[in-house]
Amino acid sequence: QGLPKLAQKKTYKVGFAQTESNNPWRLAQTKSMQDEAKKLGWQLVYTDAAGSAAKQVSDVDSMIAQRVDAIFLAPREEKPLAAAVKKARAAGIPVILLDRTVDPKLAKPGVDYVTFIGSDFVQEGQRAADWLAKKTNGKATIIELEGTTGSSPANDRKTGFDTYIKKFPGMKIVASQSGDFARDKGRQVMETLLQAHPDVTAVYAHNDEMALGAIAALEAAGKQPGKDVTVVSIDGEKDALQAIIDGKLGATVECNPRFGPKAYETLIRYARGDKIPAKIINPDRFFDANNAKASLSTSY
Amino acid sequence: MNDAQPLLVMEGITKTFPGVLALQDASLHVGQGEVHALIGQNGAGKSTLIKILTGAYRRDRGTVRLAGQEVDFHSPQAAQRGGISTIYQEVNLVGFRSVAENVFLGREPRRGLFIDWRAMNAEARRLLERFGVRVDVTRPLASYSVAVQQMVAIARAVSFQSRLVIMDEPTSSLDDREVETLFGVIRQLKGDGVGVVFVSHRLDELYAVCDRVTIMRDGRTVDERAMGDISKLELVAKMLGKEIGEVRREGETAFERSGPPGETLLEAWHLRTGPALKDASLNVRAGEIVGLAGLLGSGRSETARAIFGADDLTGGELRVNGAPARFRSPAGAIARGIGFCSEDRKTEGIIPHMTVRENLTLALLPALARSGVVDAARQAEIVDRFIAQLGIKTAGPDQKIRELSGGNQQKVLLARWLCLNPELLILDEPTRGIDVGAKAEIQRLLSELAREGLGVLMISSELEELAEGSNRVVVLREGRTVTELSREELTQDRIMAAMAQDPSPLAVTGAPEGGARG
Amino acid sequence: MSLLNPPRELARDRRARAVSLLQRYGVLVALALLILFGALRYPGFLSAYNVFTVLGYNSMFGLIALGMTFVIMTGGIDLSVGSIAAFASVIGALLSPHGLWPALLGAVAAATLLGLVNGLLIAYARILPFITTLAMLLAARGLALLFANNQSVSVDYDHGFTALGQGNVGGVPFTAVLLGVAYVLGALLLRATPFGRHVLAVGGNEEAARLMGLNVERVKVLVYTLSGALAGLAGVILASQFGAGQPTEGLGWELTAIAAVVVGGTLLTGGLGSVGSTLVGVLLLGIIFNILNFENGRGTISLSAYWQSVIRGAFLLLVVVLQNRLTRRAAGGGS
Amino acid sequence: MADSNAGPVAPQAPGRARQRAGWWRGHTQIHAALAALVLLFLFNALFTPHFLSVQTLNVNLTQVATTVIVAVGMTLVIATGGIDLSVGALMAISGALAPMLFGHPPFGNAALGVLLAFTVPVLVAGGFGLFNGTLITRFGLQPFIATLILFIAGRGIAQVMTNGQLQTFANAPFQYIGLGRPFGIPFQVILMLAVVALFAWIMARTVFGRYVLAVGGNEAAARLAGVPVQRVKLLVYTISGLLSGVAGLIVIAINSSSDANQVGLNMELDAIAAVAVGGTPLTGGRATILGTLLGALIIQLIRFTLLAKGVPDAAALVVKAAIILLAVYVQRQQH
């Protein structure tokens, strides 16, 4: 039996199960979902799992119990949240995944959930690597600042980047440690790693916040980010673009958190009965010195 | 004694604590069915010797033989299994748990996997009856008085059917009649061939029940005799290490009556704090020692605590130096020159981990400080003086108070108040657990201070002390002042009579079986 | 011959009994009120689906809080339960291809081992519970990540492992049943067996318990081992219910459990407490989350995660202050 | 009177001498901590490249400064037999407040804005500390639970104030507290040393210091000896709050941004660990400020070593746990 149907109505009661709210990216994502719902005059049931996959599943449960028309789920983890997806389908409620996906072995698009809308974390890692390779002509001593240990963006962005630079013998990662996607932690880790590896020439951070922390650390250590050390990261938040403009950050791969419009539009099309692709990858931009200034206003 | 085979032989026992040589080649011999007194000054090493026997401490050297076999208990359990049960100096039970549980903890009667509450409570009730204790055995032990708690500890120890029962100052919180019951039990034990080691600072008690006595001084065993062959005088002389001549005549307390009292320091009218204290009135004048008498649970402590602001008054009024006073906390009372020494040294007296110095000067600190900073030199000077004056046995002002013997802790606590030069001193059982020597010193000190104008309110379970030491005695019964005995009428019998008059016994309604609160 | 028992005993008695009833059932009343509130305010709140999923989710906290109750009654504390649960979920997931029982036993055994280590360090190395279990909180998390190699581990669906977390008997999820059974046994253990009494004795007065010949060390080792085992069970449920071993899960579970125990009226200082009211405490704190979600569903307001934590804090404050008033009056006077 | 029956008055010198002797005997635990620190230092000096450099020293000291400042307050709290779980949340609140003040200074007076930014947040944090103290003294809540309430709600409050948004800024005069380098020494390091010295002195020399230990050592006895128990408790929690407030300012100053979600995260655990590793038993009644400083440095060096050696996160957790236990074990001898 296939996906649950969704009647065509002019307003819906939908759920948005957020993972956490502890970084600008997540805030921007939530805001976009809420603003768009308001604009459409839909009713939004918002829950926040505070970083716990288990709680996120029970959040979805409470949405099911409230008989929402559809659920937008930003899964914290690939595997545990597959359970939530299945429960929703069993209850006849269509699900659309945002930002992160669930384990394809456990739940399939078009069968268990409508579709996945978001970025490709692996690809983000590759794009960052590609830019760095070009920028440094394949020669770099790299410190990598990983995201929250065990989270899928952290794992995928590492895979994407690390495998890509294998092609370049001149590029080696001398240290790779977690900065928890946070500025302060990123700064502290960077400060320390700098002591052990003063010869570093490049930094790859799994998100902008850590990159900004790393930049602070570099400056404190008397190095010139952008000159002595090239920094590249992911997300494309305002502060990051400003840093690019100031010549401190080299580049950042956009990971657009503004899901609202695309998400609701997709649901409407689904209700209308249109054919929905299994994956809707955000057309993520890429920011560097060339376009940072121009894009500043449109970044989050 | 029928020493076919001595029950217990401890030889050459030596024990050192950091900075203290507690025991030095001490020995102890107890025969079957023998009641053996163990006496010595505070800090002589009695409790330590006992704790070594029961495996609470490990000895450095020495041998212990029980019924011929060499034994070395590593833990109290081991000793208990070996047939030795102990009543420790400080009542050591679990207040939250029911009376019955406290009696049977560790050997609960079971049905299959489960505790047989019915049997346990019944058995506990029966056992306590033997001691004339009629209480609801399913109630938390903490809701009963120190006296009841002590009796429970005794019942527990006896119920083990041990070969040897050790009692470290079991009577210090019992009144005369309870002591008599205890003696009855001891004689029964004796009859059953059980050996008993009995520690007490009350000499008459020793003569009343003991067959032999071992005298300790400074961690050594200085003599062992048949109780009959040694006079009180000689006994005291030996434990103090003095010549008989130096020791004052037996039986007499060290009080010297003070002159005519001065103006009234304290008036208390119809004090009430709750069920324990309903209506107590008394007054203390400068330069006199007023005794406060009553049976255990009669509310003496509550009266003291009420005056000192430790418990909130729910009724009645206080006047200090004629002016009405109401203390919300002890600090307030202290500020008005009142000091209070609680009966419960362990839980309301010492700060275990602090040094003798800090414990001694705790109440004095504000006076010792210039803008919040303690004047170390003055502090040291005062501490040294009081250690010398009260003959406190300690390795030095920096020794932790918990490492002092019971009696010496008591002295430090007395010094805590004396160093304040209070106008009025309230003492709850001030000489409880204090050796005859120290006791005499303290009594002398009190009357000396009284002669210099200090007013003293003294709670004591020792009628002799009250009769000899007080200018007047106020008697409480069930939370009410019943009478006041003047200088002339002061005799032990009259105090006893006033205290005990038709003590209305009441058995507490039995609670639901197995009514242990989880 | 009468040894005191002054009238006050009787007075104290009646009040104490009355209050201890109020105290035992005060939390229950609060829970009832909260449920009533939810039932009246939110459609679907009392639906079988909501009730059972809430029970299923909170069964994990329930089990952990049960172990925590015993630990706290000895006067100790166990901060490592969250990490141990995460660790067990990973082991369970790794073993799931061998079927439910091997995985269950294996994972619980592994967790029990960590609990045992806690116990041994506390009882014999005499390191304070707070520090010992704080270290284990780090160590178990590390182990979980190592075994899982930093990613959540998917469970095997074909050999019955997920039955535990997702199966049910007549609509009632296994997890809920398991929770009930665990608490019945727990209550028996505490009230009816010597071990239970010894736990309370050790918490009530450790020195006395030792002098009275209890093997205090053994009691301590056992409670921490028990706590580890129950955390392990919770971990297996976590893996089985959500289909993955999750090395990063369980953050702050220890605090939830401790809060539940205290809300239930067990003294953090040890020696006094009840198992049943811990369960009530767990549900009380658990249902708050559920209610907040439903509140957001009414569309009137949308409480941010931030407001939610403020409200939860305020709620906890309210409950413990009330609880404390009762407890203190119950303990009233008793020296 | 007491003077009149004065015994032999001891000359003062010996008194002082004994005090010093006492100080050493009383502080054996810091010898252990010192040894541990030296070992770690030597290890790094030998095996960590570029370790012996002013740079490295600065990095470690600046990173540890906030932990030390918070841990000093925690030491006082723990000495009274309490604990403060709210420190991290209070850092977040103070950190969230400051930028609002110098960001929109009253009457557009920048100087005034900075002045307020240095004082108001710290006082507010102190106020919350006072709140903790009140829950404990007036309502008789157990410290763990009392402070757990702000642990949960406090960060939420900070997030609500900022709506969770990052506040980024550049304000040299304010950021001096985190970036200033008088005589080349990082300002927060000077601040840290000042705080340590001040409170070490207070504990050693003042009446308050003794009161703190007395309350932790035996509350009932302290009260009967006239110690203002309630006031002492209120004060230590307030101090803990104030110091947390200061730490919060430092953190945001270094980062030129205030993130209510991150500032002070897990600080409570770091601080408590520092106190324990430093040799202050969590049971109260004893305390060593110097030890706390050493404890924090030890943990900092461990963190540094593990990172510098590139030990993966997961393994690092296990190692850190082991070393903390070891350090505490070494000291627990003298109890």
Ligand SMILES: Nc1ncnc2c1ncn2[C@@H]1O[C@H](COP(=O)(O)OP(=O)(O)OP(=O)(O)O)[C@@H](O)[C@H]1O
């Ligand atoms: N744990 C300990 N640490 C250090 N010294 C101790 C310790 N316990 C006892 N002592 C010392 O050993 C000596 C003997 O103490 P003990 O308690 O045996 O005396 P005692 O004869 O029982 O005195 P009392 O009649 O006052 O009870 C005392 O000097 C005491 O200070």
Ligand SMILES: Nc1ncnc2c1ncn2[C@@H]1O[C@H](COP(=O)(O)OP(=O)(O)OP(=O)(O)O)[C@@H](O)[C@H]1O
């Ligand atoms: N029923 C009771 N509930 C709680 N505590 C009690 C009870 N009876 C007595 N106590 C405590 O036991 C001790 C003795 O009782 P109380 O002080 O009222 O009489 P007392 O005349 O002072 O006896 P004592 O000689 O022990 O001081 C006191 O500490 C009192 O607080």
Ligand SMILES: O[C@@H]1[C@@H](O)[C@H](O)OC[C@H]1O
């Ligand atoms: O950086 C973002 C991270 O913080 C969030 O949790 O997941 C998506 C990432 O892009």
Ligand SMILES: [Mg+2]
């Ligand atoms: Mg003794």
Ligand SMILES: [Mg+2]
């Ligand atoms: Mg009394």
